[in-house]
Amino acid sequence: MKIIFDKSVQGRRGVTLPQLEPGVEAQLKIDGRYLRAQPAELPELSELDVMRHFTALSNRNFGVDSGFYPLGSCTMKYNPKICEKVAALDGFAGLHPFLPQLPQGGELTQGALEVIYELEALLCEISGMAACTLQPLAGAHGELCGMSLIAAYHRDRGNTEKKEILIPDEAHGTNPASAVGVGFATKPVPTDPVTGRLDIEALRGMINDRTAGIMLTNPNTLGIFNSEIDQVVELAHSHDALVYYDGANLNAVLGAFRPGDAGIDVMHINLHKTFATPHGCGGPGSGPVCVRENLVEYLPVSRVVKKQDNTFALDYEQPKSIGYTAPFYGSFLVYLKAYVYILSLGRQGLIEASQHAVLNANYLMNMLKSDYDLPYDRRCMHEFVLSASRQAKQGVHAMDIAKALIDRGFHPPTVYFPLIVKEAIMIEPTETESKETLDTFIQAMKEIAAVANSDPQSLNAAPVNTRISRPDEVQAARGMDFNYCPQD
Amino acid sequence: MTPNDRKYTKTHEWIMVDGDTATVGISDHAQEALGDITFVDPAAVGKELKQGEECAVIESVKAASEIYAPIDGKVAEINPEIDSTPELVNHDPYAQGWILKLSNINQSQLDALLDAAAYDALTGK
Numbered sequence: 151m152k153i154i155f156d157k158s159v160q161g162r163r164g165v166t167l168p169q170l171e172p173g174v175e176a177q178l179k180i181d182g183r184y185l186r187a188q189p190a191e192l193p194e195l196s197e198l199d200v201m202r203h204f205t206a207l208s209n210r211n212f213g214v215d216s217g218f219y220p221l222g223s224c225t226m227k228y229n230p231k232i233c234e235k236v237a238a239l240d241g242f243a244g245l246h247p248f249l250p251q252l253p254q255g256g257e258l259t260q261g262a263l264e265v266i267y268e269l270e271a272l273l274c275e276i277s278g279m280a281a282c283t284l285q286p287l288a289g290a291h292g293e294l295c296g297m298s299l300i301a302a303y304h305r306d307r308g309n310t311e312k313k314e315i316l317i318p319d320e321a322h323g324t325n326p327a328s329a330v331g332v333g334f335a336t337k338p339v340p341t342d343p344v345t346g347r348l349d350i351e352a353l354r355g356m357i358n359d360r361t362a363g364i365m366l367t368n369p370n371t372l373g374i375f376n377s378e379i380d381q382v383v384e385l386a387h388s389h390d391a392l393v394y395y396d397g398a399n400l401n402a403v404l405g406a407f408r409p410g411d412a413g414i415d416v417m418h419i420n421l422h423k424t425f426a427t428p429h430g431c432g433g434p435g436s437g438p439v440c441v442r443e444n445l446v447e448y449l450p451v452s453r454v455v456k457k458q459d460n461t462f463a464l465d466y467e468q469p470k471s472i473g474y475t476a477p478f479y480g481s482f483l484v485y486l487k488a489y490v491y492i493l494s495l496g497r498q499g500l501i502e503a504s505q506h507a508v509l510n511a512n513y514l515m516n517m518l519k520s521d522y523d524l525p526y527d528r529r530c531m532h533e534f535v536l537s538a539s540r541q542a543k544q545g546v547h548a549m550d551i552a553k554a555l556i557d558r559g560f561h562p563p564t565v566y567f568p569l570i571v572k573e574a575i576m577i578e579p580t581e582t583e584s585k586e587t588l589d590t591f592i593q594a595m596k597e598i599a600a601v602a603n604s605d606p607q608s609l610n611a612a613p614v615n616t617r618i619s620r621p622d623e624v625q626a627a628r629g630m631d632f633n634y635c636p637q638d
Numbered sequence: 639m640t641p642n643d644r645k646y647t648k649t650h651e652w653i654m655v656d657g658d659t660a661t662v663g664i665s666d667h668a669q670e671a672l673g674d675i676t677f678v679d680p681a682a683v684g685k686e687l688k689q690g691e692e693c694a695v696i697e698s699v700k701a702a703s704e705i706y707a708p709i710d711g712k713v714a715e716i717n718p719e720i721d722s723t724p725e726l727v728n729h730d731p732y733a734q735g736w737i738l739k740l741s742n743i744n745q746s747q748l749d750a751l752l753d754a755a756a757y758d759a760l761t762g763k
Contacts, residue, residue: 566700572671623699624725627676 278410
């Protein structure tokens with residue numbers, strides 16, 4: 151497929167502007183400094199050319215709106231369109247981000263500020279935490295913000311020796327990078343091979359006065375809930391270490407478990423996972439951070455506050471704040487989608503969403519565990535991890551199974567993660583899929599397992615029903631070249 | 639065949655001592671599990687390492703993994719080919735695909751490492 155620059159034809163326009171009257175150009179008083187020496191090298195196309203180009207691109211894409219997307223750890227649930235409709239309302243989409251900061255501008259943005267204030271309150275209720283900032287722009291950004299809060303807490307107390315963060319090896323892959331990004335050293339805590347949970351005895355041996363915090367993902371990346379989380383928190387707090395909860399898997403526990411009730415100090419929530427705002431292809435995401443009382447004073451500025459006259463305002467007077475985390479107020483239009491989602495489902499709806507997410511995952515796991523190895527065979531939460539070890543003996547690896555699923559019309563699950571499972575295939579169906587869809591997927595997985603025995607080579611060649619088959623992944627990583635050079 | 643002229647760690651590094659220095663790489667099992675390797679980023683020459691500390695990061699099409707120093711030592715040399723042709727680790731993990739050499743090594747730590755037979759038992763070969 152040609153890129154849009156290749157389709158450019160000199161002089162072609164989408165909109166033809168009327169000719170300037172004679173002499174008008176000379177009267178235009180634009181300082182020469184602001185004029186280009188050369189015209190901008192933009193593609194020249196008609197409106198129809200542009201429409202067809204982007205429609206063709208969108209047809210090549212695969213999203214939740216196209217089919218089943220069981221990408222483990224990503225919670226690719228359906229994004230209800232009413233959320234898009236509300237976020238596109240002119241009164242929200244047309245707001246200028248400087249408006250609330252202008253004199254009297256706050257009067258014109260009361261609705262937007264109220265949405266931020268109320269969504270923060272809803273997330274605090276859902277998580278059991280004391281306060282919230284919506285600003286971080288993604289999950290990993292939330293982790294970075296949370297780690298900065300833990301650093302600020304220890305700095306404020308003169309805890310100069312607190313330099314280490316302990317991270318279970320079943321936690322999310324971004325956790326260590328976020329801790330290191332703030333200046334901490336990290337140490338991995340092993341998983342108990344029987345339970346698939348953090349080995350609490352190993353943790354007991356590792357924690358000491360240098361430990362600034364622990365980062366937990368619960369349920370973890372194996373889809374297993376750690377019911378000893380209160381013991382982990384107690385152990386951490388007895389060493390004045392704080393506990394971070396990676397909320398990426400919150401979709402499993404809405405209304406059933408609140409991190410704040412277990413004594414968690416700080417956590418992030420992925421609005422683009424649990425609260426159904428679209429994601430993939432670079433966002434925009436949103437990773438709000440919620441904290442217990444002990445960290446409220448360090449939260450980023452600005453904070454939205456409710457004044458005595460019940461109006462809302464931005465507050466920058468937070469002397470211990472870690473400062474700015476995101477441009478302006480974060481991904482505001484994403485907040486609207488999450489706000490609409492939460493209000494439209496309501497308390498009971500959110501509880502049922504998690505229940506169905508867990509039910510769907512357990513149904514798939516039980517239907518597939520005779521055809522694939524299941525290293526941690528216990529009731530799962532919203533996702534589970536199979537292993538293609540049995541198929542690998544025939545030369546069919548997790549990657550081949552993923553590619554074969556593309557041929558059968560499915561987005562592949564996550565493969566080769568978590569790293570603690572060989573030939574990992576991580577499946578998260580979400581609550582929005584029907585039993586019929588799950589059954590079609592089960593049938594495809596069973597058929598692939600059968601082909602892995604009868605004709606393994608055919609799976610090594612998959613996908614065959616797609617425009618491209620297997621891109622050279624090594625070249626894609628090592629020889630990246632994003633520059634466009636015109637061919638003339 | 640896992641060469642029996644060197645020692646192995648449970649974390650899948652190998653180490654071969656030659657006089658006062660030791661060469662470090664990763665096992666055939668490790669390179670196979672990682673898949674096609676795209677980058678190798680060793681610690682800087684001169685860096686003092688304790689046993690178990692990170693001495694390199696290897697990135698493959700599947701994952702990024704840390705490589706740990708099998709024993710105490712100081713980074714003396716880095717494989718000059720490894721930056722431009724990291725696929726050497728895939729093709730020839732025990733010879734041309736070596737990663738770095740250590741000096742000032744603590745040879746007393748070698749005894750506790752695995753020999754080829756014990757390493758094969760660990761990886762189920």
